[in-house]
Amino acid sequence: MTIIEETARTDLGQLRIGLLGPVRAWLDDTEVPVGPPRQQALLAVLATNANQVISRSELIDAIWGTEPPASAVGSVHTYVAGLRRALEPARKTFQVLVSAGSGYSLRVQPEGIxxxxxxxxxxxxxxxxxxxxxxxxxxxxxxxxxxxxxxxxxxxxxxxxxxxxxxxxxxxxxxxxxxxxxx
Structure with a gap:
């Protein structure tokens, strides 16, 4: 089993991400809340680039464009924390949405998107x-x-x-x- 196969399954079930239409996520057959629009945008960027590290600055550019607010870095941290709570509610250490260097990576099997x-x-x-x-x-x-x-x-x-x-x-x-x- 690869690291992606091991981590794409949370304690509660198989993770699936919906990008065709509204941004959505499921653990097995249960839809989980993915938060407000900018948090959904963060999930969409990470899912579109699944299993790759996306830097905080790339996430900020994707969410706010060329003129982000001064609070953008803090907001990214808040959105990541919200997504972690939604995608891995039973974990204390996160394995699906992971910190990597100065960015984040969403570990999910391609079939999950x-x-x-x-x-x-x-x-x-x-x-x-x-x-x-x-x-x-x-x-x-x-x-x-x-x-x-x-x-x-x-x-x-x-x-x-x-x-x-x-x-x-x-x-x-x-x-x-x-x-x-x-x-």
């Missing part, structure tokens, strides 16, 4: 399509679509069709990073 699973399925579908296997490519794309909020949205849309007569739900995006909301 929905965007990574999506990219893998999409790449496999491209290879299958290039090889002429359209049916397998479509099956792989179905798996890719199951990685993010589209799957949850599609299931709810099928359960509650609109009365527009078309049988298709009316949808609107509530924000650029959230799932469609069906009326």
């Amino acid at each position: 929905d965007a990574e699973r999506f990219a893998r399925h999409r790449q496999t579908a491209r290879q299958l399509l290039a090889g002429g296997d359209l049916e397998a490519a479509l099956a792989e794309l179905d798996l890719a679509l199951g990685c993010g909020p589209a799957r949850r949205w599609a299931a709810s849309a099928v359960r509650s069709p609109t009365s527009s007569g078309s049988g298709w739900p009316s949808c609107a995006l509530t924000s650029s990073r959230s799932a469609p909301t069906c009326c």
Whole structure:
């Protein structure tokens, strides 16, 4: 077992991170709170760069841009502490969100991040399509679509069709990073 496999499992269960749509996290099947928007942004940056050390200055740039407040370093520490409490509530020493030099690293298996699973399925579908296997490519794309909020949205849309007569739900995006909301 690799260090990532050992540390991606917390005392409470398997860690999963959702980046496709709102930033979310789960331990097994239980969603855990990931905090306010800037704390979610910190989690997104760390998950996008999973298993790599991201310096505090890189995190500050990602969260606040070129003009961070004077309290940015302290805020990063606060957000990390909040995420550690959420992601590893039973631990006294942290193994998933670790300090490393002047930065932090989120140790999680690539399969634990929905965007990574999506990219893998999409790449496999491209290879299958290039090889002429359209049916397998479509099956792989179905798996890719199951990685993010589209799957949850599609299931709810099928359960509650609109009365527009078309049988298709009316949808609107509530924000650029959230799932469609069906009326």
